[in-house]
Amino acid sequence: MVEERGAGPRATIDSQGLGSAVGPTTGGQQGCYERLRGDGGPTRHVCLMGVSERDDDAVGEVSLSFGKVSSIERNAKNRGIRVVTYDAVADATAAQAGLAAGLAPRMGRTVAVHFCSLVPPKPREGLRCTSETAGVDVPGLTLIKGFVTEEEEGSLLKHFVQGDDVRWTGPLKRRVQHFGRVFDYHTRHVDFDAPAPPLPECLTDVVREMGDRGLKPSDPDQLTLNEYKPGQGISPHVDTHSAFEDGLASLSLGSGCVMDMRHPDGVRVKNLYLPRGSLLVMEGPARYEWSHGIASRKTDMVDGVLTRRATRISFTFRRVRDPAVACGCDFAKSCDRETPVATATFLKKG
Numbered sequence: 179m180v181e182e183r184g185a186g187p188r189a190t191i192d193s194q195g196l197g198s199a200v201g202p203t204t205g206g207q208q209g210c211y212e213r214l215r216g217d218g219g220p221t222r223h224v225c226l227m228g229v230s231e232r233d234d235d236a237v238g239e240v241s242l243s244f245g246k247v248s249s250i251e252r253n254a255k256n257r258g259i260r261v262v263t264y265d266a267v268a269d270a271t272a273a274q275a276g277l278a279a280g281l282a283p284r285m286g287r288t289v290a291v292h293f294c295s296l297v298p299p300k301p302r303e304g305l306r307c308t309s310e311t312a313g314v315d316v317p318g319l320t321l322i323k324g325f326v327t328e329e330e331e332g333s334l335l336k337h338f339v340q341g342d343d344v345r346w347t348g349p350l351k352r353r354v355q356h357f358g359r360v361f362d363y364h365t366r367h368v369d370f371d372a373p374a375p376p377l378p379e380c381l382t383d384v385v386r387e388m389g390d391r392g393l394k395p396s397d398p399d400q401l402t403l404n405e406y407k408p409g410q411g412i413s414p415h416v417d418t419h420s421a422f423e424d425g426l427a428s429l430s431l432g433s434g435c436v437m438d439m440r441h442p443d444g445v446r447v448k449n450l451y452l453p454r455g456s457l458l459v460m461e462g463p464a465r466y467e468w469s470h471g472i473a474s475r476k477t478d479m480v481d482g483v484l485t486r487r488a489t490r491i492s493f494t495f496r497r498v499r500d501p502a503v504a505c506g507c508d509f510a511k512s513c514d515r516e517t518p519v520a521t522a523t524f525l526k527k528g
């Protein structure tokens with residue numbers, strides 16, 4: 179999609195990227211400019227080539243004499259290029275015709291002036307838009323937005339990040355904290371011998387609310403905190419059936435991110451945005467059959483909008499399964515009662 183694409187042929191990009199704004203107003207558009215050759219245009223953007231920093235005052239003043247300027251931007255790579263954007267195409271058209279002559283006496287030389295168009299950034303490959311999978315249904319998946327307020331989020335983060343007893347651990351790229359029981363990422367099982375602090379009291383309200391709403395696990399006895407800095411993720415996995423009962427609940431704090439849910443048929447994929455403060459609950463097929471994972475990247479495409487990730491801390495609540503009672507799920511292919519759990523994926527990729 180190109181804004182105001184002129185009729186004329188385009189050159190390869192002359193003005194790549196966006197530099198700092200140098201004129202009377204600041205720019206900061208997203209994308210890059212393409213110079214339109216020959217009769218290309220008109221558009222709201224004119225690019226000046228052959229300008230030095232000494233000329234910036236003159237560029238500002240003369241540009242303004244043609245109409246209302248919304249930005250003047252300096253090219254990030256080529257310091258001799260400016261892009262002047264007018265509010266109105268008519269003013270840009272007058273500027274394209276008259277800027278060179280207006281500037282020449284002030285600069286002591288001539289500049290080339292062309293129309294250009296603004297090309298929005300292309301989404302990076304692999305950035306799936308969450309809205310594209312809106313029609314994909316994952317049975318057993320519930321997302322509750324605003325499960326905690328901003329205030330509750332703030333105090334929970336304070337407790338678990340800045341508190342006196344904060345113990346990040348783990349052999350992974352990202353840091354984790356375990357409560358109730360330790361999950362061992364080598365065996366992908368609960369380590370019943372490892373000591374773990376109990377679930378902290380400050381989570382009582384959150385846990386009660388889960389129970390009141392009839393969500394699983396209604397009475398969690400294990401909690402894992404995962405800290406994801408932008409660029410970190412978790413490889414696709416199904417939480418070990420023999421380790422935890424039905425119902426996994428993940429509270430997202432600090433930042434949202436897109437979670438990718440995949441059906442083992444390799445066809446069905448759901449890219450679900452988990453906003454800050456939301457609770458994701460996976461039960462039945464969503465817990466036992468579909469895998470969940472988070473791609474290691476710094477941005478997500480959320481309903482067509484490129485969204486930066488900040489540090490996200492997830493709180494995953496689970497109920498440890500009694501090792502004497504085998505998993506009785508209906509998804510034998512994903513269940514470790516029939517197939518031994520593959521150990522290494524968490525450790526290799528995090």
Ligand SMILES: O=C(O)CCC(=O)C(=O)O
Pocket residue numbers: 402404412417428429470492493494
């Ligand atoms: O970060 C999350 O929301 C999910 C964490 C997770 O899947 C896990 O710890 O098994």
Ligand SMILES: [Fe+2]
Pocket residue numbers: 415416417470
């Ligand atoms: Fe998981």
